[in-house]
Amino acid sequence: MIRHNAKPLTFFTPDDSDNSGAFFFNTGISAGFPSPVDDFREERLSLDSILVKNKLATFYARVSGQSMIGAGLDDNDLLVIDRSLEPTNNKIAVCFLDGEFTVKRLKVDKDEVWLQPENPDYPIIRITEDNDFLIWGIVTNVIKRV
Secondary structure, three states: OEEEEEOOEEEEEOOOOOOOOEEEEOOOOOOOOOOOHHHOOEEEEOHHHHHOOOHHHEEEEEOOOOOOHHHOOOOOOEEEEEOOOOOOOOOEEEEEEOOEEEEEEEEEEOOEEEEEOOOOOOOOEEEOOOOOEEEEEEEEEEEOOO
16 A cells, blocks of 8 residues: 555555455355364455455545544544545545544535534534535445454
């Protein structure tokens, strides 16, 4: 990945290298009883090939903060953001608001736009003509560290 800094988010772009990806075991990993070892086969897997639909318009960014924990976006998670997708009601979007990036759920009602956090400790943000506002991209996936 190539790194681009933009406070408070750090953006990454998909890697253009020709490496063949990490090893992938194409059988599910049982969360119940173990399956026999000879039932799996080893392949190579690139997460970009699964998570990125439009390479030129897709970026990665790390979550900073707790405002979206109810949507499963925790501090330091890695977001996959597609700038080619249409921003519609109820999508999770990365927005540029008054000089800062933020990630929130879009609420669109007639001609009004609201940014809805997924944590009751954070206020809903109503977008007005006075705001410097841009929907930068739509979150398509989240990658978590366990």
